Amino acid sequence: MIGDVLTVAWKEWREFLLIRGSYRAGAISLLLILGVFGVFLPLQFGPDLIQSPILLIYWAWMPVMLVISLIADAFAGERERHTLETLLASRLSDRAILLGKVVAGISYGWGVAMVGVALAIVTENIAHRGDRFIIFSPGQAAVIVVGTLLTAALAATGGVLASLRAATVRQAQQFLMLGTMALIFVPAFGSRLLPAPWRHAIADFVGRTSITTVVVILLAILLGVDLLLLALASARFQRHRLILD
Amino acid sequence: MDNLTIQVSAGSIFGFLGPNGAGKTTTIRLLLGLLAPTSGSATVLGHDTRSAAPAIRERTGALLEFSGLYERLTAADNLEFYGRVWHLPRAARAARIQELLTHFGLWERRREFVRTWSRGMKQKLALARTLLHRPTLVFLDEPTAGLDPIAAAGLRTDLAALAGREGVTVFLTTHNLTEAEKLCAQVGIIRAGRLVAVGPLEQLRARSSTPRIEIVGRNLTEQVAAALRGMPGVLGTALHDGRLTVELERDASTAPLIQRVLAAGGEVEEARKAVASIEEVFLTLMHEAEPPK
Secondary structure (H helix, E strand, O other): OHHHHHHHHHHHHHHHHOOOOOHHHHHHHHHHHHHHHHHHHHHHHOOHHHHOHHHHHHHHHHHHHHHHHHHOHHHHHHHHOOOHHHHHOOOOOHHHHHHHHHHHHHHHHHHHHHHHHHHHHHHHHHHOOOOOOOOOOHHHHHHHHHHHHHHHHHHHHHHHHHHHHOOOHHHHHHHHHHHHHHHHHHHHHHHHHOOHHHHHHHHHHHHHOOHHHHHHHHHHHHHHHHHHHHHHHHHHOOHHHHHHO | OEOOOOOOOOOOEEEEEOOOOOOHHHHHHHHOOOOOOOOOOOEEOOEEOOOOHHHHHHHEEEEOOOOOOOOOOEHHHHHHHHHHHOOOOHHHHHHHHHHHHHHOOOHHHOOOEHHHOOHHHHHHHHHHHHHOOOOOEEEEEOOOOOOOHHHHHHHHHHHHHHHHHHOOEEEEEEOOHHHHHHHOOEEEEEEOOEEEEEEOHHHHHHHHOOOEEEEEEEOOOHHHHHHHHOOOOEEEEEEEOOEEEEEEOOOOOOHHHHHHHHHOOOEEEEEEEEOOOHHHHHHHHHHHHOOOO
16 A cells, blocks of 8 residues: 555656656745755745744745645546546555555645755855854754644645545636635634634633743644544545546 | 356456446446445456455456556556555566567657547557566446547457467456457347347347348349248348348258249359358347336
């Protein structure tokens, strides 16, 4: 089973790298992404990008942006290019196909994000040479490693679900765009729609709780959402339904 | 599909013929367990399609309506992926990929992206992928559709050679009747989801066409034809371009016909039993299966 998941992920990775038509173009595109996230933006933000806890959000968002640009292709692309039926006619189990695509998305988003983080540390230390080495605290590092993994998983599971439901890649991209906007705007503006006592209770709870606990709760919620999306995608993945679609 | 029962002997090429929309592709999907039948059951390689579809897909290969190739990847990557899917060990996988690509004349071009290839080359690669893991049974859904005659003939030759060499059973759907005639030991004919006829082509030919004799010679006139029409066993005659065609009952003897032609003043240069073309057989069977209006 794990071997089959990795086989599907291997194929997906090749397709990610070749999405621009050649390995060279794929490598250039990847270098550009790393250049923006690992060099250009760290130079703009300065050491705050590494030292300020609020900028953890920046790192958490990075894999989301990376994954949603590719994951819409997962099933909708196979359907559009008429490769899905042959894949479904192979010996691969439903779970191996589904998880292979999710794993490919997560490993891409998380892997590139981790390289971006490492590059940002190098950039900051070169640009702001001083007495001390600029690096994340152990707590921040743990949150970045786990947080980027979970946000990559959020984009990958949500993306695979959208791709399963969509007839075309474009439609899947639209679903994902709406989902991403909801992720941004619902927490920002949705809280205003809550009754005042609820808002006060939440603010009170956050005020009384340590930042570590708040982060752990947020990560746990994120993990729960990831698992829920994976379960929904798993329920949606039915060979006969995909064929008839 | 409606009450479809077919038995295909191991190691043979079975042709599944029918017009567009007859249910050929649906049958393949049902047999691979990609679709579940609303009622009834099917057994493929001893496994039930409802309860043991993964076991069926484990031992089968499929070249479906579309080639199913990843056009962004190279030819070698396509085969590498499906070799991994079927758990071929690394060395065996590499050897098998080389063997098949060499057979199809594609080895030198294995590092090219599939999107740059012609349709004929893609179909050959897709056939190589289908046979990669040495399946017991392969399903081929109109493999030569859309190919030019030369590419189609080449693919047919490759298919026949590989099927013979590897002892694989082939379930081939097509509406190319010549293809079925050249490749298939047995054929099944389907119309609107119902099996119209099944069996060796010769058997279907005998069943669905009346025996005929074609006589070529001189002085084959309407008078000669009229002389034949009264004979026992003769169903009808037709004259075209000085060629006399006589339709006979199934067990009618032919020698007396020749004597009657000679007696009526005709000269016979050649007399041969005419064989109905597969197209005639197909059209006759389709006509017979047509629901009454």
